[in-house]
Amino acid sequence: DVQLLESGGGLVKPGGSLRLSCAASGFTFIYAWMSWVRQAPGKGLEWIGRIKSKTAGETTDYAAPVKGRFTISRDDSENTLYLQMNSLEIEDTAVYYCATENNGIEHWGQGTLVTVSS
Amino acid sequence: DVVMTQSPLSLPVTLGQPASISCRSSQSLVYSDGNTYLNWFQQRPGQSPRRLIYKVSNRDSGVPDRFSGSGSGTDFTLKISRVEAEDVGVYYCMQGTYWITFGQGTRLEIK
Numbered sequence: 040d041v042q043l044l045e046s047g048g049g050l051v052k053p054g055g056s057l058r059l060s061c062a063a064s065g066f067t068f069i070y071a072w073m074s075w076v077r078q079a080p081g082k083g084l085e086w087i088g089r090i091k092s093k094t095a096g097e098t099t100d101y102a103a104p105v106k107g108r109f110t111i112s113r114d115d116s117e118n119t120l121y122l123q124m125n126s127l128e129i130e131d132t133a134v135y136y137c138a139t140e141n142n143g144i145e146h147w148g149q150g151t152l153v154t155v156s157s
Numbered sequence: 158d159v160v161m162t163q164s165p166l167s168l169p170v171t172l173g174q175p176a177s178i179s180c181r182s183s184q185s186l187v188y189s190d191g192n193t194y195l196n197w198f199q200q201r202p203g204q205s206p207r208r209l210i211y212k213v214s215n216r217d218s219g220v221p222d223r224f225s226g227s228g229s230g231t232d233f234t235l236k237i238s239r240v241e242a243e244d245v246g247v248y249y250c251m252q253g254t255y256w257i258t259f260g261q262g263t264r265l266e267i268k
Contacts, residue, residue, distance in 0.1 A: 074257065084198075084206065084249055086257040100256055103158075136205060142212050143196040143253030147205040 041065040041146040043137050048151030055127050055155070061120040061137030061148055068118040069093060072140035075111060075122050077133035078150070085133075089140060090120070104130075127155045159183050159252055163260035169268040176237040178263045180250035185230050187254070194253035197226055197235045200262075201246040210235065242267060 047059040063071070074089040088101040090111045099111050110123040120137050134150040160183040170176045186193045197210040208217050210226035213233060223238040237244060245267060250260040 083247075083262045084200075084251075084259040086259065089257070102256070140253075142192075142215075143194050143208075143251055144198075144206075144257065145208055145211070145217075147207070149205055 041139065043139070043146060043148030045135060045137055045148045045151040048135065048153045050154045050156060051127055052157055053127060053129055053155055056123070056125045057127065057153060059122040059124070059135055059137075059151060059153070061122075063118045063120065063137075063139075066139065066146075068113075069115040073111075073113065073120045074138045074140055074144060075109075075120075076136045076138055076144065076147075077131075077153075078136070079130075079133040082133075086144075088122075124153070127153075129155050131155050159186075159255045159258050161250055161252055161258050161260035163248075163250060163263050166261060166263055168263055168265045170237075170240045170265060171268045172242065173239050176240050176244075176265060178235045178248055178250075178265075180228075180233045180235070180260050182231045182233075182252055184255075186252050187230065193229065195226075195228070195233050196251045196253065197224075198249045198251060199244075199246050200249065201243075204246075206249065237265075240265070240267070 042064045044062045072091050075087045087105045090099045108126045112121045132155045136150045137148045138144045139146045162181045164179045195213050198206040200206040209220050214226045225236050247262045249262050
């Protein structure tokens with residue numbers, strides 16, 4: 040079974056940084072395109088970005104609200120996906136999910152909560 | 158950006174009755190490869206989203222056959238033939254043709 044386990048969430052002050060991790064298992068990670076999706080409290084789903092597989096160039100795409108502040112990376116040797124978040128804003132408060140892509144988003148992790156507050 | 162608009166946003170349904178959710182995109186979701194990357198997700202209270210339907214009408218493994226998807230171009234529909242108590246939650250459409258965007262969500266509740 041596909042398993043995605045996010046970690047690294049917590050409370051951070053505005054302007055601060057945080058790095059999230061997503062440990063993947065149950066599928067061939069090196070060939071997977073991976074995304075991050077967030078959900079603010081009581082709100083809907085917002086895609087924030089993706090990283091393609093190495094065979095597809097390992098390129099990244101980002102949604103406008105996070106471009107230039109967030110960076111997605113991966114370590115295929117560790118089957119782990121990362122989200123580096125800098126210059127955090129109160130509006131970045133959300134549960135952050137990592138997800139696999141196969142004909143769009145497919146499998147989701149359980150999410151990790153990031154709270155940006157002074 | 159492609160905007161996904163769902164209706165209704167709230168859907169009270171009697172147990173055993175059918176339900177239908179509409180999703181419209183601001184531009185055609187037909188990709189250059191001929192596929193239409195329109196998915197449907199269910200998010201039960203307190204849980205992560207779960208994909209139900211991919212590429213308009215393909216049910217994911219383990220999804221009950223009371224769920225069905227249809228549509229083309231810019232107009233899509235998720236139908237539940239007979240609503241059960243476990244179907245309570247929020248349903249989202251998602252397009253993957255032009256990066257990824259989600260609809261606002263439709264909250265299904267039992268009347």
